[in-house]
Amino acid sequence: MKKVLIITYYWPPAGGPGVQRWLKFVKYLKSFDVEPVVYIPSNPTYPIIDESLKTEVPGDLRILSTRIFEPYAIAELFSGKKTRSISSGIIKKEENQTFLVKALLYIRGNFFMPDARKFWIKPSVKYLEQEINNENYDLIITTGPPHSLHLIGLELKENTGIKWLADFRDPWTNIGYHSKLRLSKGAREKHEKLELAVLQNADHLVTTSFTTKEEFSRKTGTPITVITNGYDIDPESQYKPADSFEVSHIGSLLSGRNPEQLWQALAELTIENAQFRQFFTLNLVGKVSEEVLESITQTALTEYLALPGYVTHTAAVDMQRNASVLLLLEIDSEETKGIIPGKLFEYLAARKPVLAIGPQQWDAGRIVEESASGIYLDYTSKEEIKAFIMQEFEKFLNNEQQLLENRIDKYHRKALTKNLAELINSM
Numbered sequence: 001m002k003k004v005l006i007i008t009y010y011w012p013p014a015g016g017p018g019v020q021r022w023l024k025f026v027k028y029l030k031s032f033d034v035e036p037v038v039y040i041p042s043n044p045t046y047p048i049i050d051e052s053l054k055t056e057v058p059g060d061l062r063i064l065s066t067r068i069f070e071p072y073a074i075a076e077l078f079s080g081k082k083t084r085s086i087s088s089g090i091i092k093k094e095e096n097q098t099f100l101v102k103a104l105l106y107i108r109g110n111f112f113m114p115d116a117r118k119f120w121i122k123p124s125v126k127y128l129e130q131e132i133n134n135e136n137y138d139l140i141i142t143t144g145p146p147h148s149l150h151l152i153g154l155e156l157k158e159n160t161g162i163k164w165l166a167d168f169r170d171p172w173t174n175i176g177y178h179s180k181l182r183l184s185k186g187a188r189e190k191h192e193k194l195e196l197a198v199l200q201n202a203d204h205l206v207t208t209s210f211t212t213k214e215e216f217s218r219k220t221g222t223p224i225t226v227i228t229n230g231y232d233i234d235p236e237s238q239y240k241p242a243d244s245f246e247v248s249h250i251g252s253l254l255s256g257r258n259p260e261q262l263w264q265a266l267a268e269l270t271i272e273n274a275q276f277r278q279f280f281t282l283n284l285v286g287k288v289s290e291e292v293l294e295s296i297t298q299t300a301l302t303e304y305l306a307l308p309g310y311v312t313h314t315a316a317v318d319m320q321r322n323a324s325v326l327l328l329l330e331i332d333s334e335e336t337k338g339i340i341p342g343k344l345f346e347y348l349a350a351r352k353p354v355l356a357i358g359p360q361q362w363d364a365g366r367i368v369e370e371s372a373s374g375i376y377l378d379y380t381s382k383e384e385i386k387a388f389i390m391q392e393f394e395k396f397l398n399n400e401q402q403l404l405e406n407r408i409d410k411y412h413r414k415a416l417t418k419n420l421a422e423l424i425n426s427m
Contacts, residue, residue, distance in 0.1 A: 002138040002424055003035045005128070007153065009117060009146050011040040012057055015050030015310065017229070017251065017342030021169060021208075022143055023056055024232050024413040025420055032421030036061065037137075039128065041068035041120060048287075052312040066127050068120040071112065113190050114172070117146040125155045132160050139427060143167040150198040157201060163427050166202040169229075171212050174335050196220070204427060206420075209363045211338025225423055228367075229342040231349035232413040233317055245276070245396045247355075247389065248283040248323035250316050251343045255289040256331035259357045260299075261382040267299040269386060269393075276393060280304050285311055285319055316343075320350035324401065325392050328368065330358035332379045340364045345411045348373050351403040353392055355385070373406045 006026065010019040026036045042065035057063075112118055132140075140162055142153035150166050157164040172195045173188075183191070199205065199220040206227050207213045213224045247266065269276045282296070283306045296305060311319070320326060326347045330336050337359045344364050347354050354374030356365045365376030375388050395401045409415065 001033045001035050003037065003136060004029075004139045004141055004424060005037050005039060005132070005137050007039045007124070007128070007140065007142045007149050009041060009044065009120075009144075009149060010046070011038065011063075012053035013049050013051045014044070014046040015048035015053065015313070018145075018169060019050075019053060020232075020313075020342060021167075021229055023053065024230070025417050026061060027056065027058060027232075028414045028417035029421060030058075031414070032418055032425075034421050034424050037064065037135075038062070039064040039124070039131075041065060041117075043067050045070045048310055050310075050312055052314055064127075064131065066120075066123055068117065068123075070119070071116050113187065114151070114194050115146040115148050117148045118151075121148055121151050121155070124152045125159070128152070128156055129159055132156065132162055137162060139163045139165060139424060141165045141167060143169060144172075145170055147172050147195070147198075150202075151194065154198055154201055157203075163203045164201075165204045165206060165424070165427065166198055167206040168212060168216075169208055171215065171335070171338060172198075174212075174215055174338075204423065206423070209338040209340045211361075211363050215338065225419075227416055227419055227423075228340060228411065229345055230411040230413045230416045231345040231408070233346060233349050243279075244281040245279040245393055246281045246283050246323045247325045247327060248285065248319060249327040249329060250285045250320055250347075251341065252287040253284060253289060253292045253329065254331070255291040256333070257329040258289075258292045258295055259329055259332075259379055260295055261379055262327075262329075262357060262385055263295055263299040263301060265382045265385040265389065266304075267301055269389065270301070270304065273390075273393075275397065276390075279393075279396070281306055283308070283319065283323070285309075285316060317346060317350070320346055320352065323350070323352050324396050325389060326350065326352050326354045326374075328354055328356040328358070328364060330362060330364065332359050334359065337362045340367065344368070345408075348406060348408045348411060351406060353388075353404065355388055357381075357385070371406045371408050371411075373404060373408070 006022060008022050012019060026038060029036045038061060140153055140156055142149045144150050153164045153166055156162060173191050196219060199216055199222055202222055205216060205222050205224040207224060208228050210226055213226050216224055270280060282301055282304050285308050296302060328344055328347060330339055340363050348371055354368050356368045356374060356376040357379060358365055360378055368374050368376050377384050
């Protein structure tokens with residue numbers, strides 16, 4: 001049995017999709033002859049907390065931890081709300097940013113490279129060098145963001161010679177919000193230099209999307225494998241249809257994820273169709289940016305809007321199953337076409353129709369269509385949006401909504417962990 005050391009920042013009680021990838025891998029790795037040990041910060045600053053995820057941590061798992069210094073904790077003393085928004089990725093358009101937000105973004109992008117968790121690198125390397133020398137590890141795995149964790153892997157590889165796999169849940173310099181960090185030319189070059197050092201020195205790279213693999217392949221000859229995120233719920237579970245026609249988005253809605261054509265389409269349907277007015281609910285679960293809420297207000301949808309805020313993972317799964325249409329939204333840009341939100345796979349497992357709106361050639365849209373789980377449209381497709389929603393609304397009125405017979409077995413977390421274990425055992 002191979003023994004691997006997994007270095008991750010996000011771990012229960014952290015909430016959101018970032019924590020679930022490696023929580024689920026760890027759950028199944030022993031089934032495939034891989035023994036995981038997890039290294040985490042002992043005092044992290046998580047933007048979202050979900051205590052329910054603690055119950056999914058294997059009881060026999062060995063967990064290592066050390067303290068981390070995070071400037072976000074200090075910044076919150078001056079402006080907790082703005083700091084938490086930036087930490088969770090909700091960044092307003094530049095013309096709507098206050099001086100304080102602009103200053104925080106400049107400091108974040110130019111002084112904390114590659115990110116604000118950089119101060120954990122040196123103490124972690126010192127602590128883990130001793131751990132690696134004392135224990136018989138076959139491999140270390142770093143997962144980012146935060147991409148500073150890959151620099152821990154880089155130094156451990158250089159200092160100990162241990163094999164190293166770097167897992168990228170999101171891109172690095174090509175990620176959507178990087179352009180909002182007000183980077184100087186020198187800072188941008190430093191980010192690119194750090195990224196290249198990781199890409200070229202890791203023994204193997206894992207990405208969650210095909211587009212990110214293509215991007216990295218143009219920068220390095222290091223072998224790259226795509227292992228997407230997935231689902232770990234039973235697609236055969238029964239659900240109770242809601243009394244209302246719920247169009248639901250589960251998860252954070254950033255400022256850039258603001259499909260105004262969708263809001264206009266929904267508003268027009270409330271005007272044109274009395275029955276739609278009677279039954280329609282727009283359910284936005286999780287953090288929602290002020291700009292998105294302003295757009296919804298401007299299209300007169302506020303009376304149909306439900307904002308339950310952040311809910312536990314269990315509650316989110318129930319809401320997915322009870323929805324009539326699930327919204328999958330991504331920023332409309334070249335940089336985001338390789339982003340595959342983790343919630344997509346639980347959407348697929350809910351077996352409810354997905355309306356995906358995002359950039360052209362979006363990897364997530366490709367998965368929606370290939371799995372026969374819904375429709376993928378771009379940001380200009382208002383009439384197609386209306387037609388799809390009305391198609392599902394007619395099924396709702398006639399009690400004809402059925403669980404989809406989609407093709408998703410390969411996205412189960414256990415199947416994905418098998419792919420990971422095969423990769424580990426080949427290194």
